[in-house]
Amino acid sequence: MPIYLDNDFYKNIETEFKKYANDHEKLSERARIIAEQDEQIVEKAEESLEILETFGAIK
Amino acid sequence: MQKKKELFKKFNRTNLARDISHAVSIKENILRKEIKEYIWPRLDFLHGSNKEKVYYIFEESYTETEWKDMISVHYINTSYNVKNTVMRVHLFGLPELKSDYYIGFFTLRKIDETQIMLSYIFPNWNNIRNEGQKLCVMSYKKSVHIMGKELWFHTYPLFVQDNITVACSQADIISLTLYLHHKYDYRRIRILDLNKSFSFRKKKLFPTAGLSPTQMIEIFNSYDIPIGYFATAEHSGKELSLTEIYYNYIDYIIESGLPIILGMSIKNFEERQQSHVVQIIGHTQQNRDEYIIYDDSGYFLKNSLNISGFVATVTWEQLKEHLDKKSFILYPIHEKVYMMYDDFKKAFDHLFRNSLELVNLEGKGLLDRNKTRYLLADNRIVKRYLKDKVLPIDKPNESLNEEIYRLLELDMPHYVWLCEVKIEGGFFVFIADPTLWKLTKKNIFYNTIPIFSNEHFGLLNYI
Incomplete structure (x- = not known):
């Protein structure tokens, strides 16, 4: 195991992860970011379908 | 013992043409030409550079569902002289009935007009090499029975079109869904039902004009295979x-x-x-x-x-x-995955940016996010990996061991998201729940700390 992954690293990151897991604001921020991306995904899916419909038979 | 040795023949066009000729009453010289042109090039990958060292066992009659279906939907109405079974050829690296030497099998359709004879190839991917290197191909475990002996091997089936009942689009659906059926228990798509499974812009069915992508999607949907x-x-x-x-x-x-x-x-x-x-x-x-x-x-x-x-x-x-x-x-896509790839990537990115420790490692060049792998995996395989590959690592840190035991005891959904980040000297592994809605305000990650592993997590192996 690499020496830079010492006790201090694990102690600190455990604190960070716990804080993150219980931080409602942070998790709401994540949901907002995903919602913003979602618009693009829906657009992309529509665009994909439109393109697929232009394809003829594939042999 | 002597009898067993006679089972095997050297795998060359002359021997194979002779065996096929006995089965279908086509002249050997015609068959040799056809084998050279249509069958041999397709099988090149099976023996690699060891062409001279391959042996085979010939089965004159083998029942194959796909061929029976092709006869039922089309050939029965034609003047072709067909038999409802196929020929099956098992390939071995050495003339012994052992899985270790088994290269896989291929089947040949019995029809009185050649060019369309190869039907299925079931390679034993564990024994296939490309320029001496192993290949990582997705596979399921299949058994074959030869002379009362059962051999197990890892295969991904390759189905071959005949361009009359099946073109490339149908062939890919048949082969892909056979794999999904055996690997993940999805419904098997039969050629017999294929043409009843779509209606969008349907045309005359035979000779097939192939399928459009939207027709392919319609077929998958009609079999409850999310696509x-x-x-x-x-x-x-x-x-x-x-x-x-x-x-x-x-x-x-x-x-x-x-x-x-x-x-x-x-x-x-x-x-x-x-x-x-x-x-x-x-x-x-x-x-x-x-x-x-x-x-x-x-x-x-x-x-x-x-x-x-x-x-x-x-x-x-x-x-x-x-x-x-x-x-x-x-x-x-697995049915019970509701947080999709793009959303999971964003969620991981958000977790990462909110961890000063991870950002610092990246800043010091000890962590490379460009090589991050995101994948969906069966939680049982993930747990086996944690138990067999990650737990035995000598860890000076007690909390890491405790975390692994906690994850092993945790009730997880069938499929989980796994994210593997390359770090100096190994990998960080993160596991997440894909069943929550993408806009959830719950924490989707199971980890309370990153799991260190010095071994890759992989699904493309032959265990």
Whole structure:
């Protein structure tokens, strides 16, 4: 195991992860970011379908 | 013992033509020519450079569902003289009935007009080499029975079109769904029912004109196989370029042990443009972006890459040259996955940016996010990996051991998201719940700390 992954690293990151897991604001921020991306995904899916419909038979 | 040795013959065109000739009453010299032209090139990948050292066992009659279906839907109405069984040829690296030497089998359709004879290839991917290197191909465990002996092997089935009842689009559906059926328990699609499973722009069925991508999606849907798709016109100025999106999607789908149908518009040597589909079923052991492609007619490999085989390794650099506005991918998605790839990537990115420790490691060059793998995996395989590969590592840190035991005891959904980040000296592994809605305000990650492992997590192995 690499020496830079010492006790201090694990102690600190455990604190960070716990804080993150219980931080409602942070998790709401994540949901907002995903919602913003979602618009693009829906657009992309529509665009994909439109393109697929232009394809003829594939042999 | 002596009798067992007589089972095996040297795998060459003369011997094979003789055996087939006995079975179908076609002259050996005609068969030799046909085998050379239509069958041999398809089987090149099975024996690699050890062509001289391959042996075979010939079974004159074997019942194959797909061939029976093809007869039922079409050949029964024609003047072709067909038999309802196929011939089966088992290949071995040494003349012994052992799984260790088993290369796989292929079947030949019994019909009085050749050129369309090869039916199925079931390679033992564990024993296939490309330039001496092992291949990482998705597979399921299958058994064959030869002379009362049962041999087990890891296969991904390759079905071959006849261009009359089945074109490349149907062949890929048949082969892909047979794998999904055995690997993940999805419904098996039968040729017998294939043409009843779609209605959109349906035309005369035989000789087949192939299927459009939307018809293919309709078929998957009618069998309750959730299917994802992606096609796009090049659009600059957006977050990712067309090829980057393809690259990322192909990587996550293949790493998740799910096959991809890749559609392309290909110009042949006569400058005619034709749509064609191939399957991406794995990658080489050395490179995640050197894909194993099955092209059931060889049309793409021949016309675009000047490769004469039907199974080939194709690098991302080669492949991306052929992705354009007339390309698309279709891929299965596990039913109970509700947080999709793009959303999970964003969620991980958010967690990462909120951890000073991780950001610091990246800043010091000890962590490389460019090599991050995202994949869906069965939680039982993930737990086996934690128990067998991660837990035994000598860890000076007690909390890491406790975390692994906690994860092993945790009730997880069938499939979980796994994210593997490359760090100096190993990997960080993160596991997340894909059953929550993408806009959830719950924490989706199971980890309370990153799991260190010095071994890759992989689904494309032969365990």
